[in-house]
Amino acid sequence: xxxxxxxxxTCLIDTLKPKIGxxxxxxxxxxxxxxxxxxxxxCCGQPAFNAGMRSQARKMAEHTIQVFEKSQNPIIxxxxxxxxxxxxxxxxxxxxxxxxxxxAQNLAARTYEFTEFLVDILGVEDLxxxxxxxxxxxxxxxxxxxxxxxxxxRTLLANIRxxxxxxxxxxxxxxxxxxxxxxxxxxxxxAMLNRKIENIISTSAPYVITCDTGCLxxxxxxxxxxxxxxxxxxxxxxLDNFKT
Amino acid sequence: MKIFKQKIxxxxxxxxxxxxxxxxxxxxxxxxxxxxxxxxxNYEEAQEQAYKIRKNVIDNLEKYLELFIQNAKANGLIVHTxxxxxxxxxxxxxxxxxxxxxxxxxxxSMVSExxxxxxxxxxxxIQTVETDLGEYIIQLRGEHPSHIITPAVHLLRNQVGxxxxxxxGIPYTTDIPILTQAARKTLRKIFLDADIGISxxxxxxxxxxTLCIITNEGNGRMVTTMPKIHVALMGIERIVPTLExxxxxxxxxxxxxTGQETTVYTQFIHSPRSNNDLDGPLKRxxxxxxxGRRNTNKSPIQDVLLCIRCGACINxxxxxREIGGHAYIGEKGEFTPYPGPxxxxxxxxxxxxxxxxxxxxxxxxxxxxKEACPINIDLPNLLLRVRAGGKEIHxxxxxxxxxxLTAPLIYSLRIFSFIMQHPKLLLVLQKTLGLFSTIFSLxxxxxxxxxxxxxxxxxxxxxxxxxxxxxxxVKKAISFKEPPGNFKPSHALMDQQKSLHGGSKRxxxxxxxxxxxxxxxxxxxxxxxxxxYICSKDTxxxxxxxxxxxxxxxxxxxxxxxxxxxxxxxxxxxxxxAINLCMPSNAKVGLTGVxxxxxxxxxxxxxxxxxxxxxASLLPExxxxxxxxxxxxxxxxxxxTLPEVxxxxxxxxxxxxxxxxDIEMTLTIGVHGPREVIVICAT
Numbered sequence: 034x035x036x037x038x039x040x041x042x043t044c045l046i047d048t049l050k051p052k053i054g055x056x057x058x059x060x061x062x063x064x065x066x067x068x069x070x071x072x073x074x075x076c077c078g079q080p081a082f083n084a085g086m087r088s089q090a091r092k093m094a095e096h097t098i099q100v101f102e103k104s105q106n107p108i109i110x111x112x113x114x115x116x117x118x119x120x121x122x123x124x125x126x127x128x129x130x131x132x133x134x135x136x137a138q139n140l141a142a143r144t145y146e147f148t149e150f151l152v153d154i155l156g157v158e159d160l161x162x163x164x165x166x167x168x169x170x171x172x173x174x175x176x177x178x179x180x181x182x183x184x185x186x187r188t189l190l191a192n193i194r195x196x197x198x199x200x201x202x203x204x205x206x207x208x209x210x211x212x213x214x215x216x217x218x219x220x221x222x223x224a225m226l227n228r229k230i231e232n233i234i235s236t237s238a239p240y241v242i243t244c245d246t247g248c249l250x251x252x253x254x255x256x257x258x259x260x261x262x263x264x265x266x267x268x269x270x271x272l273d274n275f276k277t
Numbered sequence: 278m279k280i281f282k283q284k285i286x287x288x289x290x291x292x293x294x295x296x297x298x299x300x301x302x303x304x305x306x307x308x309x310x311x312x313x314x315x316x317x318x319n320y321e322e323a324q325e326q327a328y329k330i331r332k333n334v335i336d337n338l339e340k341y342l343e344l345f346i347q348n349a350k351a352n353g354l355i356v357h358t359x360x361x362x363x364x365x366x367x368x369x370x371x372x373x374x375x376x377x378x379x380x381x382x383x384x385x386s387m388v389s390e391x392x393x394x395x396x397x398x399x400x401x402x403i404q405t406v407e408t409d410l411g412e413y414i415i416q417l418r419g420e421h422p423s424h425i426i427t428p429a430v431h432l433l434r435n436q437v438g439x440x441x442x443x444x445x446g447i448p449y450t451t452d453i454p455i456l457t458q459a460a461r462k463t464l465r466k467i468f469l470d471a472d473i474g475i476s477x478x479x480x481x482x483x484x485x486x487t488l489c490i491i492t493n494e495g496n497g498r499m500v501t502t503m504p505k506i507h508v509a510l511m512g513i514e515r516i517v518p519t520l521e522x523x524x525x526x527x528x529x530x531x532x533x534x535t536g537q538e539t540t541v542y543t544q545f546i547h548s549p550r551s552n553n554d555l556d557g558p559l560k561r562x563x564x565x566x567x568x569g570r571r572n573t574n575k576s577p578i579q580d581v582l583l584c585i586r587c588g589a590c591i592n593x594x595x596x597x598r599e600i601g602g603h604a605y606i607g608e609k610g611e612f613t614p615y616p617g618p619x620x621x622x623x624x625x626x627x628x629x630x631x632x633x634x635x636x637x638x639x640x641x642x643x644x645x646x647k648e649a650c651p652i653n654i655d656l657p658n659l660l661l662r663v664r665a666g667g668k669e670i671h672x673x674x675x676x677x678x679x680x681x682l683t684a685p686l687i688y689s690l691r692i693f694s695f696i697m698q699h700p701k702l703l704l705v706l707q708k709t710l711g712l713f714s715t716i717f718s719l720x721x722x723x724x725x726x727x728x729x730x731x732x733x734x735x736x737x738x739x740x741x742x743x744x745x746x747x748x749x750x751v752k753k754a755i756s757f758k759e760p761p762g763n764f765k766p767s768h769a770l771m772d773q774q775k776s777l778h779g780g781s782k783r784x785x786x787x788x789x790x791x792x793x794x795x796x797x798x799x800x801x802x803x804x805x806x807x808x809x810y811i812c813s814k815d816t817x818x819x820x821x822x823x824x825x826x827x828x829x830x831x832x833x834x835x836x837x838x839x840x841x842x843x844x845x846x847x848x849x850x851x852x853x854x855a856i857n858l859c860m861p862s863n864a865k866v867g868l869t870g871v872x873x874x875x876x877x878x879x880x881x882x883x884x885x886x887x888x889x890x891x892x893a894s895l896l897p898e899x900x901x902x903x904x905x906x907x908x909x910x911x912x913x914x915x916x917x918t919l920p921e922v923x924x925x926x927x928x929x930x931x932x933x934x935x936x937x938x939d940i941e942m943t944l945t946i947g948v949h950g951p952r953e954v955i956v957i958c959a960t
Contacts, residue, residue, distance in 0.1 A: 093698060206645075
């Protein structure tokens, strides 16, 4: 049986946080999956799509479809937001264009968010990982509401040895990232982020886990500016602590 | 745009507003979830049903509108149609002038806000008084509503105290019941003196021509019952096909709006006062307002017309929580009564994308609005469509400039898009960026960007790496790990994930037995602060007399209908209690029968008709209702189809004493309607 997947690393991980990409590869390898990285990949097009610039978004989406349809292997994305873009927004973007819509649907049908792939497709719930610290979890909005993925990351975190999980108060509140929104409306974004950071502080957990690099950059950027000690990790980074 | 940004900044720095908005978000959302837990069916199922009902109406709007108008006319309503705000205002002015109106009492109507009605009436020398407590407060302050359900949500009690001191001349107080009573006293005179009552409409029922209006304070009943003329204002999209559909909407609307299973008053209005009726308006006008709705219905953002104006999305929105309703304004400061997520779609849809299109950008696309919407409207998707051009989405138009974004941001996104179509160029630029950033940050892992960059306003950014992931991959710098065992991935296509509210389907109400029904009614009714007594039919008259004596009242306003009720009236007269059929201003008690009761919500349905003044359950401070146990039904749909209800010119479903939460969401009993509702159940 073919057990190779295509990694769509996302533009944020590629440019700013390659270590997360490496952790994703480690975890996927650890569970017996071989990873391909199509080099032509860039960005799914979400920034332009969310800004309302659909012609630009379309070009990036067409590019992404072309890159990943060369192979029929599943596409794994360590981001709920980019997965939601492909699964839902591509259908909106290509509606009325039968040819491209068909290609988009084909891609969407074999595109999985990282934790969803581990838990729902591979049936992996316990990676035999040890992390002897207090941790809390921020559920990213698109992951939670657009994809309905919450049980999967929480299961993986619950099975981490030696970690003390503390529920984040008002966990489902948006952290204020929102892509272009955070640059376009910095003041509102900041007010939302400050609430999130206050809630994080109240847990006393030094580690905040999330499944999206956008939220990670937003929260960690705010935490660093405030000179606070908390660290924000992508879930792949904490899962990349295998005991064996 | 400058004014808009200023408004946002002002709101963020207003500590009083911030406290008010926090309280609103926390309490309203919690109340909504609690109320939804008591739905007779699973919430998701209710949402799906509601979506189907509303979608069908919007897709066949002209058909249902025609049927609705036909039935409303047959019921005796005078129906007008207005294409736009100007026409709507002219129709109302015409009605006012024909009737020499000097004073108009209004209950809450978002359509009236939309067409700027108050300003127009005042300009024509007609005194117009808002009677919903929240609307009244902001009218006294000369402000616009900041929320579609709770218009004074931006105010704290001390501000209301100051306003009442200044405008009503009462001593300064922050005691909410005292403030509420001051409004009751002032507005009671307005209700009784008003020449015209203007109301909104929550739903129009196509099959019966019914107008359904729901309120808590009783002002809605006042303006539709006391003045000689009633004018109802309604958006053309607020239709449901059948009474059965209406019940489904009424399951969701109060729960989503205020966290109530049902509002205190749910009115079903069919016609003006009939020959037998003792009160109610002589004429009822219905004005159906288009004002951009038909045009919206032909566009990609037509689903915004599914909205039933519950305001749940507004309460759930994290952006509204930060900036409040008054910050949602046009490019040049133009007013819109619709804030929050739904407003950021309605305002551009109805009043123009050039003026209000920018509002859709003030959203992080978190989806909390969609989750809260009882009709399942995909608000994030509608907001994205507004961003992309709204009624004309330009998915292939190269130079489309989204409204509300700065030029530098738009150009950056264009450059970004170009780079992202050229992977080799991307690598070169990533490496260049990484190199310069490392130099600029002096090798540190974080860069402190300046505030004007947007991001740098409150956040640092990790220094872009010199060797992006794609380069590390090629150079095999990414370490691989050998799999420890044999994991066999099965790439079966997974089912689309269901959203979070799963759960088993709740069993529908199993109350059949009479005793259980009485018990259920009692429990629900007393939860809503109603008082409940039970007695045998033989001792009923004695019980009523005993109650009236304990209330020390000798004059009452009462129903006087033939049949079983007659005996009670006879007993009262024997006991020297004066019975009035029309309203004496000093009657403290109203005595009525009950046409039917709904056990599920603890509500009593009262119809108009011969010997049954509507005001008996509205004007006095205490309302005593006599309920025969056989008239209790499990659900509202059992009651709405009864002939007495269908044929009455107006009927009202009452669920406890009149109440408000318009000041700091603090529940206060007794606004315009009775402060005490007593049911005597005869078995």
